[in-house]
Amino acid sequence: MTTLASAEPYERAATGRKADGVRFVPGQPDMWVLVLFESLVFTTYFTVYVFRRTQSPDLFLQSQAHLNLRVGVFNTLVLLVSSWSVARCVQTAREGSFRTALNNAYLTMLFGFLFLVSKVLEWVTEIEQGFSFTTDEFFSFYYFLTAIHFLHLLIGFVFLGVAVYQIKSPARRSQELVETCATYWHTIDFLWVLIFALLYVMR
Amino acid sequence: MSAATTGAAPEVPSGSLLRKIVWHWRYDEKRELWIGWWTLVVFYNLYGLLFFVIARTQPPPKPSLTAPEIVQWFHDRHYGLLYGYAIVSIVGGATAIMNATLAYTMRRMSVSRAFAYSYLVIYALATLPGMLIMGVACTVGAMRPDRNPALMSWLYDFAFLSFEGTMGVFLIGSLVWMVAVLLDRNRVFPKWFGYLNLCNALTEVVVAPAWIFKRGVFAWDGGIAWWTNMAVFVTYTTVFLTLLRKMILREDFGTGPLPELQSDHPPEPGTREAA
Numbered sequence: 001m002t003t004l005a006s007a008e009p010y011e012r013a014a015t016g017r018k019a020d021g022v023r024f025v026p027g028q029p030d031m032w033v034l035v036l037f038e039s040l041v042f043t044t045y046f047t048v049y050v051f052r053r054t055q056s057p058d059l060f061l062q063s064q065a066h067l068n069l070r071v072g073v074f075n076t077l078v079l080l081v082s083s084w085s086v087a088r089c090v091q092t093a094r095e096g097s098f099r100t101a102l103n104n105a106y107l108t109m110l111f112g113f114l115f116l117v118s119k120v121l122e123w124v125t126e127i128e129q130g131f132s133f134t135t136d137e138f139f140s141f142y143y144f145l146t147a148i149h150f151l152h153l154l155i156g157f158v159f160l161g162v163a164v165y166q167i168k169s170p171a172r173r174s175q176e177l178v179e180t181c182a183t184y185w186h187t188i189d190f191l192w193v194l195i196f197a198l199l200y201v202m203r
Numbered sequence: 204m205s206a207a208t209t210g211a212a213p214e215v216p217s218g219s220l221l222r223k224i225v226w227h228w229r230y231d232e233k234r235e236l237w238i239g240w241w242t243l244v245v246f247y248n249l250y251g252l253l254f255f256v257i258a259r260t261q262p263p264p265k266p267s268l269t270a271p272e273i274v275q276w277f278h279d280r281h282y283g284l285l286y287g288y289a290i291v292s293i294v295g296g297a298t299a300i301m302n303a304t305l306a307y308t309m310r311r312m313s314v315s316r317a318f319a320y321s322y323l324v325i326y327a328l329a330t331l332p333g334m335l336i337m338g339v340a341c342t343v344g345a346m347r348p349d350r351n352p353a354l355m356s357w358l359y360d361f362a363f364l365s366f367e368g369t370m371g372v373f374l375i376g377s378l379v380w381m382v383a384v385l386l387d388r389n390r391v392f393p394k395w396f397g398y399l400n401l402c403n404a405l406t407e408v409v410v411a412p413a414w415i416f417k418r419g420v421f422a423w424d425g426g427i428a429w430w431t432n433m434a435v436f437v438t439y440t441t442v443f444l445t446l447l448r449k450m451i452l453r454e455d456f457g458t459g460p461l462p463e464l465q466s467d468h469p470p471e472p473g474t475r476e477a478a
Contacts, residue, residue: 028394028395029395030393030394030395030397030398031395031398033395033398033399034395034398034399034401034402037398037399037402037435038402038405041402041405041406041431041435044427044431044434045427045431048420048426048427048431052419052420133412133415134415134416137419140412140416140419140421144409144412144421144427148405148408148409151405151408152405155401
């Protein structure tokens with residue numbers, strides 16, 4: 001029984017199928033429902049943003065010019081690296097290297113924290129320059145989208161905490177839960193890339 | 204153990220709906236749960252009818268209306284507000300049965316009773332700003348439409364901000380339910396419903412800007428603060444009503460995991476159950 005239980009992750013990682021040949025999604029399939037719903041909700045926000053932008057293109061362009069693209073790129077890179085480290089966490093946990101998996105989970109937390117600090121500093125800078133939530137429609141969207149994403153990221157720390165809790169003790173180590181937590185983290189990374197493209201890059 | 208299965212109750216009668224209802228009323232051991240479920244279904248339908256059709260306070264009007272426009276708004280809905288909210292006042296108490304039914308699901312889980320208790324308290328509070336205070340404010344405005352327009356504007360803002368004020372209650376209520384579902388080992392609800400609670404909770408947060416904006420997508424009638432939130436809430440409500448019905452069907456009044464419905468897991472061909 002123990003052998004089977006420990007052999008299954010290798011099987012799944014190598015073939016994308018369980019031992020009985022059935023295809024699987026990483027983590028709990030239930031988490032993918034959240035991924036789907038959150039993607040739909042954010043798609044609504046993005047659609048409203050793009051529609052409002054087409055109504056006042058000049059205002060949005062002028063306000064967008066006040067954002068610091070380099071900070072946006074930095075934040076994006078930080079989150080992408082955090083996604084890489086959480087993927088490494090899943091991979092090493094599958095291989096049974098739990099010490100490395102734990103380190104990668106902590107590394108993901110570190111990059112997530114770096115993103116949060118960078119985001120707060122960016123907000124402070126914008127507010128000091130006189131661009132607040134109510135300055136104009138672009139900045140309303142800017143603060144709204146980045147803040148709701150910020151909130152999702154904070155929840156991501158709870159999921160990372162669950163992953164660490166699972167990996168730490170040999171009595172737990174549910175690979176499924178570790179993958180579930182990583183799926184959530186990848187989702188908030190994916191959503192950030194879209195927010196970055198819409199707020200900072202799209203002209 | 205059901206009275207029907209022990210032989211103490213007669214078979215469910217075939218034929219008229221009335222006879223079936225009478226049978227369930229007399230013999231169904233899940234009678235109270237079904238009353239709770241039907242109260243939920245009737246209440247939400249009635250809520251939609253009263254707020255959207257009779258009182259016409261939903262979808263909400265613009266927060267940017269001027270005082271004369273607000274007076275006109277009350278004038279246009281005079282009878283709808285009076286009769287609509289009179290009925291709301293009568294049926295408002297049904298929320299006690301609804302909340303108790305939802306709290307029952309948490310009592311059936313393997314988690315602490317604190318979840319059910321906190322859910323009960325927080326949703327009991329939601330009834331005040333979300334229904335009764337709003338209803339009273341709208342009725343006061345409609346009752347004497349010749350009042351000072353400044354007072355009418357005050358009532359108008361008070362009514363709709365009170366309605367928006369339920370967001371925090373729904374936020375925490377959804378999170379309580381989410382944690383209970385995710386921790387539960389009795390499989391009362393599927394885990395994805397726990398995650399759906401998280402999605403619902405997060406869309407309650409986006410209502411917050413309605414306290415700041417009078418125009419645009421973040422105002423209380425806006426595309427994000429109202430329409431997106433309402434779309435998610437309707438989906439969420441439909442899902443939990445469906446899952447609650449299924450949970451009642453599965454209920455065995457035990458303390459362990461709920462059995463699955465036979466229709467969800469048909470027996471393998473060739474087994475005794477299949478035969």
